[in-house]
Amino acid sequence: MSEHKRSWWKIGLGSVAAVSLVLAGFVGFNVWQLSRTLESAAVEVYDLDGSIYGEPTQAELDGPLNLLLIGSDTRANQNANYGSSTANLADVIMLLHVNEARDNAVVLSFPRDLLIPIPDCISEEDRSNARYGDLMQINQTLDLGGPSCVLDAVQGITNVSIPHLGLIDFKGVIGMSEAIGGVEVCVASPISDPYSQLELDAGTHLLEGEQALAFLRTRYGVGDGSDLSRISNQQVFLTSLVRKVMDENILTSPIRLYSLASAAAENMRLSESLTKLDTMVAMARELNDVDLENISFLRLPVYDLEGDAAGRLGIAEGAEDIFTAIRNEEELLVVDGKLIDPESLNAEPEVNPETGETTTVAPKPTNVSGVTAADELCSN
Numbered sequence: 001m002s003e004h005k006r007s008w009w010k011i012g013l014g015s016v017a018a019v020s021l022v023l024a025g026f027v028g029f030n031v032w033q034l035s036r037t038l039e040s041a042a043v044e045v046y047d048l049d050g051s052i053y054g055e056p057t058q059a060e061l062d063g064p065l066n067l068l069l070i071g072s073d074t075r076a077n078q079n080a081n082y083g084s085s086t087a088n089l090a091d092v093i094m095l096l097h098v099n100e101a102r103d104n105a106v107v108l109s110f111p112r113d114l115l116i117p118i119p120d121c122i123s124e125e126d127r128s129n130a131r132y133g134d135l136m137q138i139n140q141t142l143d144l145g146g147p148s149c150v151l152d153a154v155q156g157i158t159n160v161s162i163p164h165l166g167l168i169d170f171k172g173v174i175g176m177s178e179a180i181g182g183v184e185v186c187v188a189s190p191i192s193d194p195y196s197q198l199e200l201d202a203g204t205h206l207l208e209g210e211q212a213l214a215f216l217r218t219r220y221g222v223g224d225g226s227d228l229s230r231i232s233n234q235q236v237f238l239t240s241l242v243r244k245v246m247d248e249n250i251l252t253s254p255i256r257l258y259s260l261a262s263a264a265a266e267n268m269r270l271s272e273s274l275t276k277l278d279t280m281v282a283m284a285r286e287l288n289d290v291d292l293e294n295i296s297f298l299r300l301p302v303y304d305l306e307g308d309a310a311g312r313l314g315i316a317e318g319a320e321d322i323f324t325a326i327r328n329e330e331e332l333l334v335v336d337g338k339l340i341d342p343e344s345l346n347a348e349p350e351v352n353p354e355t356g357e358t359t360t361v362a363p364k365p366t367n368v369s370g371v372t373a374a375d376e377l378c379s380n
Contacts, residue, residue: 193221
């Protein structure tokens with residue numbers, strides 16, 4: 001190689017190295033800047049014993065993972081088309097649990113109309129103005145006590161420690177759906193909802209941005225128009241989202257994972273335990289080995305209240321079994337649309353005392369309905 005060509009070769013290598021260093025520095029600075037932004041807006045949350053949850057240790061990250069996702073319906077700094085309500089209510093409350101073995105995960109939805117014992121994070125003044133005596137609607141905890149109060153309320157109901165929290169508003173849903181590249185959903189019947197401004201024909205649609213938000217918000221366009229129907233609709237979206245993440249190997253792609261973590265940092269308020277992008281990425285990777293059939297979506301078992309509380313919901317039989325299973329690291333599996341009794345999964349074979357023959361005990365379905373990430377659902 002001539003000296004002239006060798007010089008240009010060296011210059012080319014030097015340029016590539018310089019550009020690489022600049023890009024690495026830029027990415028590193030962005031990660032640092034995002035972490036600083038997250039830390040400044042971090043939500044302080046507390047354990048069941050009142051101690052503060054801080055940055056998780058490696059041992060805690062290796063153990064069971066519990067995260068509460070809260071969707072706020074605040075209209076502050078949002079599109080004027082969403083209305084002018086001054087309330088800041090928790091429209092969506094979901095508890096994600098991933099077991100320590102990383103082979104089972106569950107997303108448990110709490111209806112917004114659920115009445116719960118008033119948590120300690122509610123002020124005496126607001127407590128004295130409570131409409132339902134010692135009870136209050138769970139979605140009000142966000143407006144009256146902030147996101148940490150919602151987490152306190154859920155911990156109080158379930159007796160499950162939840163160190164991680166994410167709060168997202170309308171703009172955040174739009175941003176996150178765009179970051180993922182949209183989610184494909186099936187619509188069985190046309191949806192026309194003037195309240196959420198959603199208009200969809202029957203068929204398959206790729207939803208992102210404003211359309212994704214409207215689909216997740218719609219109540220009057222699906223089912224019986226209740227919040228329970230909306231939860232079922234959200235499960236259509238979320239199961240499809242999980243399949244997309246798995247099919248596109250997003251959880252094994254560092255570039256896409258950091259991109260999504262950055263989008264989360266820009267569009268959500270997170271607990272102090274999630275202020276490091278590396279922590280978010282590490283937690284997301286933990287879901288990669290969970291089979292779709294072992295990722296369940298459940299709605300808290302509830303019943304309709306009567307009298308002064310008509311139109312509100314109470315916690316029904318079967319809920320405590322779910323809470324106990326989460327606390328005890330028992331598998332939560334859905335088969336043919338029904339949650340399987342966790343205790344029956346580990347039942348000892350029955351032995352015939354006369355013949356000595358053993359019979360395997362079949363898993364017992366409960367009355368709790370659910371779906372899995374493997375179920376290809378349609379909105380109806």
